[in-house]
Amino acid sequence: MADRGGCCPPMDLFRSEAMQLVQLIIPMESAHLTVSYLGDLGFLQFKDLNSDKSPFQRTYAAQIKRCGEMARKLRFFKEQMLKAGFSTSTKPGAETDIDLDDLEVKLGELEAELIEMNANGEKLQRGYNELLEYKLVLQKGGEFYASAQRTATAQQREMGSQQMGDESIETPLLQEQETSTDLSKQVKLGFITGLVPRGKSMAFERILFRATRGNVLLKQVPAEDPVTDPVSGEKVEKNVFVVFYSGERAKNKILKICEAFGANRYPYAEDLGKQGLMINEVSGRISELKTTIDAGLLLRDNLLQTIGEQFEQWNIKVKKEKSIYHTLNMLSLDVTKKCLVAEGWSPVFATKQIQEALQRAAFDSNSQVGAIFQVLHTRESPPTYFRTNKFTSAFQEIVDAYGVAKYQEANPGVYTIVTFPFLFAVMFGDWGHGICLFLATLFFIVREKKLSSQKLGDITEMTFGGRYVIMMMSLFSIYTGLVYNEFFSVPFELFGRSAYACRDLSCRDATTVGLIKVRETYPFGVDPAWHGSRSELPFLNSLKMKMSILLGVAQMNLGIILSYFNATFFRNSINIWFQFIPQMIFLNSLFGYLSFLIIVKWCTGSQADLYHILIYMFLSPTDELGENQLFPGQKITQIVLLLLALVSVPWMLVPKPFLLKKQHENRHQGQSYAPLESTDETLLSEANHDSHGHDHEEFEFGEVFVHQLIHTIEFVLGAVSNTASYLRLWALSLAHSELSVVFYEKVLLLAWGYNNVIILIVGIIVFIFATVGVLLVMETLSAFLHALRLHWVEFQNKFYEGDGYKFHPFAFALLEDEDD
Amino acid sequence: MGFLVTTLIFSVVGIIASICSRICCNRGPSANLLHLTLVITATVCCWMMWAIVYIAQMKPLIVPILSEGE
Numbered sequence: 001m002a003d004r005g006g007c008c009p010p011m012d013l014f015r016s017e018a019m020q021l022v023q024l025i026i027p028m029e030s031a032h033l034t035v036s037y038l039g040d041l042g043f044l045q046f047k048d049l050n051s052d053k054s055p056f057q058r059t060y061a062a063q064i065k066r067c068g069e070m071a072r073k074l075r076f077f078k079e080q081m082l083k084a085g086f087s088t089s090t091k092p093g094a095e096t097d098i099d100l101d102d103l104e105v106k107l108g109e110l111e112a113e114l115i116e117m118n119a120n121g122e123k124l125q126r127g128y129n130e131l132l133e134y135k136l137v138l139q140k141g142g143e144f145y146a147s148a149q150r151t152a153t154a155q156q157r158e159m160g161s162q163q164m165g166d167e168s169i170e171t172p173l174l175q176e177q178e179t180s181t182d183l184s185k186q187v188k189l190g191f192i193t194g195l196v197p198r199g200k201s202m203a204f205e206r207i208l209f210r211a212t213r214g215n216v217l218l219k220q221v222p223a224e225d226p227v228t229d230p231v232s233g234e235k236v237e238k239n240v241f242v243v244f245y246s247g248e249r250a251k252n253k254i255l256k257i258c259e260a261f262g263a264n265r266y267p268y269a270e271d272l273g274k275q276g277l278m279i280n281e282v283s284g285r286i287s288e289l290k291t292t293i294d295a296g297l298l299l300r301d302n303l304l305q306t307i308g309e310q311f312e313q314w315n316i317k318v319k320k321e322k323s324i325y326h327t328l329n330m331l332s333l334d335v336t337k338k339c340l341v342a343e344g345w346s347p348v349f350a351t352k353q354i355q356e357a358l359q360r361a362a363f364d365s366n367s368q369v370g371a372i373f374q375v376l377h378t379r380e381s382p383p384t385y386f387r388t389n390k391f392t393s394a395f396q397e398i399v400d401a402y403g404v405a406k407y408q409e410a411n412p413g414v415y416t417i418v419t420f421p422f423l424f425a426v427m428f429g430d431w432g433h434g435i436c437l438f439l440a441t442l443f444f445i446v447r448e449k450k451l452s453s454q455k456l457g458d459i460t461e462m463t464f465g466g467r468y469v470i471m472m473m474s475l476f477s478i479y480t481g482l483v484y485n486e487f488f489s490v491p492f493e494l495f496g497r498s499a500y501a502c503r504d505l506s507c508r509d510a511t512t513v514g515l516i517k518v519r520e521t522y523p524f525g526v527d528p529a530w531h532g533s534r535s536e537l538p539f540l541n542s543l544k545m546k547m548s549i550l551l552g553v554a555q556m557n558l559g560i561i562l563s564y565f566n567a568t569f570f571r572n573s574i575n576i577w578f579q580f581i582p583q584m585i586f587l588n589s590l591f592g593y594l595s596f597l598i599i600v601k602w603c604t605g606s607q608a609d610l611y612h613i614l615i616y617m618f619l620s621p622t623d624e625l626g627e628n629q630l631f632p633g634q635k636i637t638q639i640v641l642l643l644l645a646l647v648s649v650p651w652m653l654v655p656k657p658f659l660l661k662k663q664h665e666n667r668h669q670g671q672s673y674a675p676l677e678s679t680d681e682t683l684l685s686e687a688n689h690d691s692h693g694h695d696h697e698e699f700e701f702g703e704v705f706v707h708q709l710i711h712t713i714e715f716v717l718g719a720v721s722n723t724a725s726y727l728r729l730w731a732l733s734l735a736h737s738e739l740s741v742v743f744y745e746k747v748l749l750l751a752w753g754y755n756n757v758i759i760l761i762v763g764i765i766v767f768i769f770a771t772v773g774v775l776l777v778m779e780t781l782s783a784f785l786h787a788l789r790l791h792w793v794e795f796q797n798k799f800y801e802g803d804g805y806k807f808h809p810f811a812f813a814l815l816e817d818e819d820d
Numbered sequence: 821m822g823f824l825v826t827t828l829i830f831s832v833v834g835i836i837a838s839i840c841s842r843i844c845c846n847r848g849p850s851a852n853l854l855h856l857t858l859v860i861t862a863t864v865c866c867w868m869m870w871a872i873v874y875i876a877q878m879k880p881l882i883v884p885i886l887s888e889g890e
Contacts, residue, residue, distance in 0.1 A: 012854040414854065418861040426869070479866060483873055499877070500884055514885035520822055521877045524870065533884035547872045554868065605879025 008565070013392060015408045015569070017347045019382035019807070024342040024358065025372040030365035031331070031340050035324045035810075037357040042811025043350035045383060047343045049332040058329040066104060067322035073107045074315055077307050080114060084301060086308050098317050107314070110307060117300045124296060128289045129230035133195050133238075134266045135282045140221050140240035141193050141268050142275055152189055152217050152244045191244045192254055196263035197229075198222060198237040204261050208243065211253045217244040230264070242268075320812055327810055339369075343376070345383050345807065382407050385807035392417065394469045402792045403802025408569070410562045412796055419555065419795075420787055421472035426551065427732035427783040428473070430740055431481025432488040433775055438474035440776075441467050473784075483525040484733070488771070489740035491528035498522060500529040540737075544730040546598045552726025552794070553587070553595045556719075559798030560584055566799060574663070578656045582648035583715060583798075589641040589648075591723050600630045617642060653712040657705040664699040714797075722794040728786050736779050743770045823874060827867065834863030 022044070026034050038044050050058055081087075196204050205218055219242050226235040241263070243254055258265055269275055331340040346354060351373075358371040384405050388396050392413070398420070399405075399413040428434070444451065444467040451464055463470070485491040499522050500515040515529060522528070526543075530536045560583050567575035597610055608628040616623060617638045625634055747770065751763020796802070808814075841855040 009853060010850045011857065012850040014854070414857060415861060418858055418865060422862075422865045480869065483869055510886045511888055512885070514883040516883055517880060521874060523822055523826065523874075525873060527877060527884075529884045532887060534887050535882050535885045539880075539882055539884075543873065543876045546876070547869070550872055551868065599875065602875045602878065605881065607881060 011414070013386055013388070013396075014411055014414050016382075016384040016386060016405060016411070016804075017349065019345050019385060019407070020348050020351075021376045021378050021380065021382070022344060022346050022351075022354070023372075023374045023376050024344075025334070025339050025374075026331070026342060026358075027339045027362070027367050027369045027371065030361050030367040030371065031328060032324060033365045034358060034361040034371060035327050036320070037361045038354070039320065039324060039327070039810055039812045041350070041353055041357050042809050042813055043346050043354060045345045045807055045809045046327055046330050047345070048330040049341070049343060050330060055329075059333065060325040060329050063325045064322060064329070066100075067318055067325060070104055070107055070318045071322065073111045074311070074318060076111060077114070077304075077311065080118075081304050081308055081311070084304055086301075086304050098313070100317070100321055103314060103317065110303070114300070114303060117296065117303070121293065121296050121300065124289060124293050125233070126230045128286065128293060129228045129233075130264070131282055131286045131289060133227055133230065133264055135279065135286065136223055136227065136238075137193050137195060137240055137266045137268065138275060138279050138282060140223065141242060143221065155217075156189070189244050189246055190251055191242055191268070192251075192258065192265055193240070193242045193268040194258060194263050194265035195223070195227065195238040196220075196241055196258075196261055198239050200261050200263075201239045201241070204241075204257070204263065207257055207261075208254060211257060212245065212250045215246065215250060216254065218242070229262075231262070319815055323810070323812070323815055344810075346809075347385055347807075381804065383807040384408075384804040386411065386413070391468045394466050395420065397465075398469070398788065398791075400806065402796065403800070404804045404806045406801045406804040409801060409804075410566050410569075410799065412562070412791070412800055415558065415562075416791055417472070420791055421469065421476045423551070423729065423787040423790055424473045424783050425476035425480040426547075426729050427786060428477045428736060428779065429480035429484040429733055430486045430488065430736065430775075431478045432486075433740075433771070433779075434474050434477030434479075434481050436772075436776055437470065437477060437780065441470040441474060445471065473780075484737070485526045485528055485531070486737060486740065489531075489737060489744045491526070491531040493528050495524040496522060498527050498529045500527060541730070541734065544733055545727060546602075548726045548729040549591070549723060550595050550598065551729065552723050553591045555726075555790075555795050556587060556722060556798060557584075557592070559795050560587065563799035574656055574659050578659070579652065582651040586645050586648040586652070586716065587719050589645045591719065593638075593641050597630060604630065606630055613638075649712065649716060652715065653708060657701060657708050660704055661699060661701055718797065722797075725794055726790065728790070732779075732783055732786055736775070736783070739775060739779070743767055743775070823871070823878075826874070827871070830863060830867040830870070834859065834867075837863065 024034075055061060055064075201220055205220070208216055208218055220239040221241075222237070222239045227238050228234065229236045229238075245251055245254055255265075269278055328340070331342045334341050355373050358373060362370040384407050386396055386405075395417045396411075396413045399411070399416055405411050425434070444464055448467075456464060481487065482494070497519060499517050499519045501518045503509050503513070503516050511534075514533075514535065526540070530539060560580065563583075564576060564580045567573070567580060594610070594614060597608075597613060600606075601608055601610065608630050613625070613628050613630075621639050621642055622635075744767075747763055747767045751760050751767075754760070838856050838859045841859055842852060845855065846852065
């Protein structure tokens with residue numbers, strides 16, 4: 001890393017940590033342990049050296065399959081535990097070292113046991129439900145069996161007696177036929193009893209009637225409570241039915257229909273005495289079965305409990321092992337087949353820790369040879385790694401969401417920690433709302449430890465993750481609220497007396513010409529006299545628009561200065577002379593000058609029209625300024641600045657491509673006579689790195705020129721559009737204060753004016769809901785979004801490239817976050 | 821006058837805040853530089869906002885015109 005400049009002392013988080021490509025040669029017997037210790041350490045990002053192999057061709061595919069099986073068993077256990085209502089204990093428990101083979105065997109045993117218990121339980125449960133239904137049939141059957149049979153035998157006797165009588169013309173023909181057959185067979189009435197689901201009972205009845213041509217008697221009685229159906233296991237409303245039939249064919253039809261409708265049939269004894277016995281027997285069997293089922297459930301629950309105690313531990317172990325084998329699959333086998341070669345990125349500061357881990361692993365696995373640690377030199381771009389803590393990680397994530405920083409370029413995250421909440425606060429300014437937001441986020445921060453181990457919903461998780469961002473936002477909002485002098489839109493005279501008073505004692509002109517400034521300027525913030533006045537909006541609009549321009553120009557200048565630091569760090573002097581300087585000149589000669597004019601106008605109280613000045617600076621720079629003169633020598637200054645701006649545009653555009661071309665030619669002048677490669681590097685690393693080796697890239701002049709043209713146009717046009725974009729600071733701040741005023745005056749004060757307690761309470765409730773819903777939630781999100789946009793586009797496009805990739809080490813700690 | 825005094829107050833507060841951050845969390849030179857940068861940036865931002873609002877009110881071009889019924 002010799003070509004890095006060091007203009008300033010190093011700052012945490014400003015540039016990525018120094019990363020190096022390391023090669024580890026690990027003997028086979030200590031491979032597993034080594035990877036395990038490196039996973040504990042979490043500072044190495046392994047490169048996949050077997051990327052051309054499919055997952056099934058890799059060395060440890062079988063082990064991964066085993067781990068997958070074990071994971072499946074663990075998921076099955078978890079399902080069963082959830083069904084039975086157990087929760088897995090989140091305590092890590094005793095950290096006993098579990099051997100993977102033992103665990104596999106144990107899991108297999110437990111699974112078989114659990115499946116068997118479940119099957120038995122189901123069988124018993126089904127029998128139990130059938131017995132319950134049978135008992136119901138017995139109870140209900142007795143109620144109507146007697147009456148039904150009486151009706152049926154009466155009918156039969158009737159038919160029989162009719163048959164004895166003379167045949168009259170009225171007797172239906174069919175009836176004759178049937179009775180004659182009946183007589184010949186002398187069949188007794190048969191009956192079937194059972195339960196049919198209530199929803200199907202009408203259809204059941206109809207089909208029975210049709211199928212047997214009306215020759216059955218069906219009686220149904222609804223069962224009061226829903227009954228658990230033995231087959232489906234759900235509670236269904238059922239009717240107890242009894243069907244009286246005669247004949248074999250009818251019986252078969254009825255049986256088939258019962259099966260089709262899922263009506264369960266149960267035998268029913270005709271004899272009254274037998275009925276009583278049956279009921280007692282069935283009741284006895286039911287209670288027996290219940291105790292058996294309960295005992296079975298108890299046994300299963302015990303088993304699930306023992307599993308639950310160790311579940312987390314096993315889960316973690318299986319996940320760890322699976323990840324270790326995945327990592328081992330990425331290592332390549334050395335030619336001698338006695339050791340594995342690993343390549344990976346790691347931060348330079350972790351070198352010692354990695355070497356220690358390697359030594360420990362070699363010692364613990366009783367291997368004779370230690371692992372070899374070697375740093376490789378490569379032209380590949382390393383991953384970007386920032387060491388963040390719980391406070392800075394949220395801000396870094398915001399920056400990374402747009403693009404991960406290129407290796408060792410300046411990290412906008414450093415300034416984002418302050419400027420992002422600040423710009424949010426400029427748009428949100430109300431210290432009452434700021435206090436509410438602060439209390440809300442304080443709740444999250446105080447219960448940090450507890451909430452971080454819980455599983456939260458999506459939105460709550462996002463809010464919790466950004467708790468420090470919101471806290472900063474709320475603190476700055478309290479400050480800007482004091483500056484704008486708005487407490488739920490009400491101003492206070494906290495810092496001294498208002499500067500304005502009536503022109504004379506009678507205050508006649510107060511509503512026509514207005515007040516005058518009698519004292520010193522109000523020392524901190526906006527004077528409270530402005531609130532509610534007719535000229536409040538023109539004043540505040542002018543103030544906030546100019547403030548937005550000033551803040552915007554300041555932030556854009558910061559962005560360009562950061563590009564200077566980048567150019568210095570990467571020793572890119574072309575960028576300093578032909579990009580940084582013309583950009584600074586262009587931006588500041590136009591918009592820096594505008595900012596200067598704003599401040600001068602404020603300081604002198606002149607009535608000059610700034611629009612007019614700036615526009616005519618371009619249209620007719622040599623004209624006399626007249627009443628728009630803010631300072632002596634203004635005309636000359638403007639002409640000079642205009643010329644500087646005009647010169648800086650070709651300065652940005654033209655020289656750089658030519659200089660890059662010359663630079664490229666200088667670098668590759670002696671290429672054809674390159675010396676032989678030094679024999680220090682191993683053959684392995686050469687084979688790997690030749691592909692990303694020297695930049696024998698061609699220099700396309702046309703492409704570079706077009707790239708520079710685009711960059712220049714983007715900057716020049718962007719200078720105007722980005723500056724105007726900062727006016728959103730004004731727009732949102734205006735919206736926030738207007739909403740706040742409306743809710744206060746039109747809800748709260750209106751309710752107060754009625755002098756009625758109920759209306760007041762309703763008014764207060766509406767005010768609270770409106771404030772929380774619209775101002776605290778919607779406006780927060782809105783201002784957050786716009787502040788974010790200002791950072792991502794207007795600030796970062798001055799210097800940020802953001803085309804790096806993030807450092808993603810192999811670490812067990814990260815694993816747990818991933819899988820869940 | 822009021823402007824200079826308050827600007828001085830801002831800078832004093834900034835210096836005190838940097839000293840406090842150095843005392844409370846002294847974690848090596850690079851981390852200290854980061855904390856210093858953050859404190860200075862925050863102080864400058866807050867001062868800029870106050871200064872803009874103050875200067876804008878020093879020599880006003882329009883005055884509050886009260887609305888009816890105040």
